[in-house]
Amino acid sequence: MQIPLLGLVDGNNFYASCERVFDPRVRGKPVIVLSNNDGCAIARSQEAKALGVRMGQPIHEVPNDIRKQCVIRSANFALYGDMSGRIVEVLRDLFPRVEVYSIDESFVSFEGVRDPIDLATEARRRILQWTGIPCCVGIGATKTLAKAGNKMAKGTPQGVVHVERAMLDAFSVEDVWGVGRKLTARLGAEGILTAGDLARADSETLRARYGVVLARTQMELNGQACADLEEVEPQRQELVVSRSFGREVTSLEDLSQAVATFAIRACEKLRARSLKANGVWLWLNTNPFKPGQPQYHPSRAFNLIRPTSDTREVLFVAQGLLKAMHKQGYAYKKAGVGLLDLVDSDVVQGDLFSPQDAPRASKSMEVMDSINQRFGRGTLGMASSGWKAKPAWGMRQENLSPAYTQRWDQLMRVR
């Protein structure tokens, strides 16, 4: 039986392209999208890349004269998520199977497709026309090969590449999916410089020296699939909400508000996915970029007696953890709340000693979620998060574009 080919469809410079769709003034100009807190460059248009702005580069390290030539935007994840959904809709129309891999990438199957290149080209055309986002498609026998093809396709006029064996010798090993900076250095020291070198390396030695992950990557480069499409999103094991603060925070009160805000948000996400958590995890961090200051990064987890998705229970635990680990005399820069050991919300673990009050509790959470969904996040809140007050620790977002596609009051105006 012929093994069906896989494709990887990926939005070019995705966040930067999203910014351009609704704002023609920035087309053709170098665009940089920043991480939360306006910290690092997390997306760059082709023009910004040409100016030497690197992925992940702190924006304050980009020389002033370069920065002045660029349009700089704060991350607008609500907009990008919405655009991502539109692209996936197009793909589901065209392909028999689709795996949404990340906000800007989907794997597709060419099962039963006579001419993969032709269909890939049509997908590109339709996505560009219907959403305004330019895409590339890589095609290969395995996910790793499709990823490589996608990378090769960037910058070609056709935007579609079907990977052939011979192409791997011109493909740098650092661009192989699953090979990061550390592995690139170690492999390079052994003379493994291209994907072709990696594919031909002795597999036993590779397995012994680098472990099973790289051994699988090698198999995939040789056309032997180790992973199939996952059309249903696998159940998450944990869920984390964490943020750097806009400025350093010292008081327990501010910290406590931040932790409450993250805990509330985490529970909202949990309920939106119909899950419950068996544990709560909290961590704090001082500013690692100021090694002269005293550093402290405590982390502590707490196991719950039974799984919950009730914000009040999680808040109670998170605040308890905070009190246990907070120390005076440190300037905190970041905190995170994690919900651990997640299970489906219909799983009820009986407990001999607690009353069964779950239905009532979940009802009030449902009401809160539906009000917030209808009237906007934060319409109904909890006092412990310093609800609605402008917090001392809030994030910097100085160049945020409008929520063009999610809010009536921010729709584009056409005169």
Added chain:
DNA sequence: TCTGGGGTCCTAGGACCC
């Protein structure tokens, strides 16, 4: 002055058990 957030998987080592 200014440095992201949310995940997964694997490995090694220690504690503990029989």
Added chain:
DNA sequence: TCTGGGGTCCTAGGACCC
């Protein structure tokens, strides 16, 4: 001189991904 062996669970840390 001269230690048992093997299994599980937990945690911490590393590496990678987008």
